[in-house]
Amino acid sequence: EAQVTQNPRYLITVTGKKLTVTCSQNMNHEYMSWYRQDPGLGLRQIYYSMNVEVTDKGDVPEGYKVSRKEKRNFPLILESPSPNQTSLYFCASSPQGENTEAFFGQGTRLTVV
Amino acid sequence: GQSLEQPSEVTAVEGAIVQINCTYQTSGFYGLSWYQQHDGGAPTFLSYNALDGLEETGRFSSFLSRSDSYGYLLLQELQMKDSASYFCALPSGGYNKLIFGAGTRLAVHP
Numbered sequence: 001e002a003q004v005t006q007n008p009r010y011l012i013t014v015t016g017k018k019l020t021v022t023c024s025q026n027m028n029h030e031y032m033s034w035y036r037q038d039p040g041l042g043l044r045q046i047y048y049s050m051n052v053e054v055t056d057k058g059d060v061p062e063g064y065k066v067s068r069k070e071k072r073n074f075p076l077i078l079e080s081p082s083p084n085q086t087s088l089y090f091c092a093s094s095p096q097g098e099n100t101e102a103f104f105g106q107g108t109r110l111t112v113v
Numbered sequence: 114g115q116s117l118e119q120p121s122e123v124t125a126v127e128g129a130i131v132q133i134n135c136t137y138q139t140s141g142f143y144g145l146s147w148y149q150q151h152d153g154g155a156p157t158f159l160s161y162n163a164l165d166g167l168e169e170t171g172r173f174s175s176f177l178s179r180s181d182s183y184g185y186l187l188l189q190e191l192q193m194k195d196s197a198s199y200f201c202a203l204p205s206g207g208y209n210k211l212i213f214g215a216g217t218r219l220a221v222h223p
Contacts, residue, residue: 033210033211035213040121040215041215042200042213042214042215042216043156043200043211043213044213045210045211045212048210058210059212090155090156092156101146101158101161102148102156102158102211103158104155104156104157105155106154106155107154107155
């Protein structure tokens with residue numbers, strides 16, 4: 001089954017404790033991205049990657065890091081989480097091309113206390 | 114920069130037709146997409162318009178007017194399961210970098 005898998009689904013952590021949210025896709029898509037979703041703000045792009053070892057900042061990259069060492073994986077790293085990073089996070093993948101159909105993971109609800 | 118505006122909420126009754134509008138600003142246009150998201154779920158792709166006109170997919174249709182920087186999603190024969198949030202989205206700086214609107218919450222009542 002074609003899918004994007006995120007882990008964990010839920011996470012409560014304390015300020016400053018480094019964490020990683022994993023994302024994996026099995027569709028051989030070139031393009032992957034991370035979004036955060038906050039009430040009233042829609043989905044805002046954090047980082048994106050157009051292929052292995054190619055990443056770039058989205059609209060809200062501060063406080064986040066990513067890596068793309070393999071085509072299928074695109075982890076999101078919070079080196080020193082803060083309460084303002086409490087949010088719902090989505091990973092997405094899509095093939096290169098004109099149709100911008102993005103396939104989303106099920107989301108990770110992160111709470112930083 | 115790029116931005117999209119859509120109404121925050123729409124209410125309709127089962128069996129009716131509802132239209133969700135989206136106006137956008139962008140320096141380079143690559144197309145307008147629509148996504149559906151149920152509470153607690155992930156966004157799922159509904160449609161994509163690159164050219165002016167109406168695209169129909171079952172009960173859902175999407176319309177685009179590039180000269181007006183405007184599009185809409187039309188949902189017909191509304192069902193309770195259509196209660197969800199709907200987002201319009203623009204590729205920004207290329208086909209794959211998506212900018213989303215804030216979303217329209219659709220409530221379908223019996």
